[in-house]
Amino acid sequence: MVLILHTLIEAGVGLLLLFYPGAEELIPGFADGHGESYAMLMKMYGLAACFLAGLSLLAYLKKDSREFVGVILGSLTVFHLGMTIIQAIYNSDPRAMLLHFLLLILLGGRFIRVRKADWPENAA
Numbered sequence: 001m002v003l004i005l006h007t008l009i010e011a012g013v014g015l016l017l018l019f020y021p022g023a024e025e026l027i028p029g030f031a032d033g034h035g036e037s038y039a040m041l042m043k044m045y046g047l048a049a050c051f052l053a054g055l056s057l058l059a060y061l062k063k064d065s066r067e068f069v070g071v072i073l074g075s076l077t078v079f080h081l082g083m084t085i086i087q088a089i090y091n092s093d094p095r096a097m098l099l100h101f102l103l104l105i106l107l108g109g110r111f112i113r114v115r116k117a118d119w120p121e122n123a124a
Helices: 002-019 036-061 066-090 094-116
Strands: none
Touching: 002 036, 002 066, 002 094, 036 066, 066 094
16 A cells, blocks of 8 residues: 555656646745756656656555565665655755655555564564
């Protein structure tokens, strides 16, 4: 369920940034920029968000492969940890940081549950 939620959030943000001209007003932290370089940055961020959505969707579809799902969950957890730290330091609007923090907690919790299944006391 967490992977589907992550897919929907990342795909929504990614598609907004790629195709909606007024996306900078809708997404916290993007309203301050302007110019061609800024537009390119928004498109690159949108593409990256769509890529992350694709990864989480692929992990959801391959949920029978615990190792694969664990790698994807671990990678997404580390990514959202980094984004939380960056947003906390450089973004004056806390909403984006809080969203990344929430995703960090949800994905990290799911990662721990997947990894816990491999612990010796749970293997029996």
